[in-house]
Amino acid sequence: MSTTQMLKGIIDGCILAIIHEKEIYGYELAEKLEQYGFDSFSEGTIYPLLMRMQKEELVTSTLKKSTAGPKRKYYSLTSKGEQELRQFIKRWKLLQSSVNSVLKGEKNE
Numbered sequence: 001m002s003t004t005q006m007l008k009g010i011i012d013g014c015i016l017a018i019i020h021e022k023e024i025y026g027y028e029l030a031e032k033l034e035q036y037g038f039d040s041f042s043e044g045t046i047y048p049l050l051m052r053m054q055k056e057e058l059v060t061s062t063l064k065k066s067t068a069g070p071k072r073k074y075y076s077l078t079s080k081g082e083q084e085l086r087q088f089i090k091r092w093k094l095l096q097s098s099v100n101s102v103l104k105g106e107k108n109e
Contacts, residue, residue, distance in 0.1 A: 011041065013088035015049060016077065019059060020085055025072040026050060050075055058084050 011033075018024065018032050026043055029050075033041045053059045058081035063071040077085065101107070 007038075007040075010092075011038070012049065012053070013085065013092060014038070015046070015053070016058065016081055016085040016088060019075050019077050020082070023062075023074045023076045025074050029075070053081070057081075 014033070014036070015029065018029060024032070026047055030041060030043050030046050033046070050059065050061075054061060054075075057078055059075045060078050061073045061075050064074050066072045
């Protein structure tokens with residue numbers, strides 16, 4: 001199984017968590033993901049995810065002036081996005097615990 005396959009579903013939660021920190025534009029989001037070790041996500045990968053999240057009403061966007069060229073689209077979480085992030089964190093903690101138990105050979109009895 002490739003890393004890309006494993007990341008499907010997880011990356012959405014990571015994007016929501018980054019946007020939760022502060023309003024952010026797409027290129028900046030790609031840079032943040034790279035800083036966290038997600039080097040396989042370019043702007044071309046991120047924008048379709050952001051558009052889907054916007055359709056699902058998880059994020060909203062606002063055009064703002066840029067000091068370096070055309071206006072930029074900044075993304076922020078909606079209340080639905082905040083709720084989805086909380087659910088993702090709960091699911092992630094449970095999944096992480098279960099996977100760690102398997103890898104350590106610990107059974108929940």
